[in-house]
Amino acid sequence: MKIAFRIGSAAVLAVLAVWLWTVLCPSPEKVIRQRFADLARTASVSADAGDLARLSAARSLAGFFATNVEMNLDLPRVGRLSSMDREEITQMYLAASSRGGGMQVKFPDLNVTVAPDSLSAVVDLTVTATIAGEADAIVQEMKVTLHKIDGQWLITRVETVRTLS
Amino acid sequence: MTEDQTRQSTAGSTPPRWARWVRIAVIGRNPKVTLVRVAILIVTCFVVFRFVLLPIRVEGISMLPTYKDRSVNVVNRLAYLWHDPQRGDVVSIRLAGPHLMYMKRIIALPGETIAFEHGRVLINGEVLDEPYEKTPCDWNCPPVKLGPDEFFVVGDNRTMPQQFHKFGETPRYRIVGKVLL
Numbered sequence: 365m366k367i368a369f370r371i372g373s374a375a376v377l378a379v380l381a382v383w384l385w386t387v388l389c390p391s392p393e394k395v396i397r398q399r400f401a402d403l404a405r406t407a408s409v410s411a412d413a414g415d416l417a418r419l420s421a422a423r424s425l426a427g428f429f430a431t432n433v434e435m436n437l438d439l440p441r442v443g444r445l446s447s448m449d450r451e452e453i454t455q456m457y458l459a460a461s462s463r464g465g466g467m468q469v470k471f472p473d474l475n476v477t478v479a480p481d482s483l484s485a486v487v488d489l490t491v492t493a494t495i496a497g498e499a500d501a502i503v504q505e506m507k508v509t510l511h512k513i514d515g516q517w518l519i520t521r522v523e524t525v526r527t528l529s
Numbered sequence: 530m531t532e533d534q535t536r537q538s539t540a541g542s543t544p545p546r547w548a549r550w551v552r553i554a555v556i557g558r559n560p561k562v563t564l565v566r567v568a569i570l571i572v573t574c575f576v577v578f579r580f581v582l583l584p585i586r587v588e589g590i591s592m593l594p595t596y597k598d599r600s601v602n603v604v605n606r607l608a609y610l611w612h613d614p615q616r617g618d619v620v621s622i623r624l625a626g627p628h629l630m631y632m633k634r635i636i637a638l639p640g641e642t643i644a645f646e647h648g649r650v651l652i653n654g655e656v657l658d659e660p661y662e663k664t665p666c667d668w669n670c671p672p673v674k675l676g677p678d679e680f681f682v683v684g685d686n687r688t689m690p691q692q693f694h695k696f697g698e699t700p701r702y703r704i705v706g707k708v709l710l
Contacts, residue, residue, distance in 0.1 A: 474625070527695075528633075
């Protein structure tokens, strides 16, 4: 009985230690997933948000990107884009979010592949943007490359993937 | 004396008939067997709806009139386990994952050449009979030769302008399964 109790206690402690380890030192994949959850939350804007809130969101959003982002985008309402800096990202977001109603951004699917050196990662994702007043949501598959710069995972490259070519 | 008391107390604690029937209806005559049945049901549902039948909700009008906006359907993930997708099949095509998919109809198979000419679909130069197409359209698309592992998919609603409709070639690995209903 005493041995069983000790084994049980050791097992509970081991599970607790593993859980604590994953909380304190999350894997790069977990960090990246959390980063995209934050990105979606930041990019989403409610219909009644004021200009200041939108500007604040735009500045926060730019923080998810590296100083210069390589782009290979071919978006239905935006057109072709090849590269952008943080200021351009801020301006583009402000233009998109101030068109009228609110905007909800989601990443329903994220496939994260972290490089063996854990300094870069490629994320295949689906992004949906629902704009208030528009019947259909914008749905786009994308490939995003991130690099760990100064301890932060920053987006360095974004490209659209054509699901149906 | 003791036996009488025991009988009386037992008779007194017997639940009313309706309560007994409610109990049987809810948890069955044998709770252990019911528990096992519930466990089996949960595991079966999990396996079926996770790996075999994928419940989906149609959003958008690209498959009208066959599938209405916001209708519910099921995708059979095992449909193409033993054979390749066929022309006319309505399939779901995944983007980055299975949470969001396109629902389209296969109209051309690997190796074929497909073109749209004044709304008519030409497969290897011959007009394709499409009984599911109820309204005429005026789409035009130059001939496209499909690769050995490519299918050409399109929605049934071709009344909408061509540029607003997502259609084209898709590799085999993107086809998740066949729409069941």
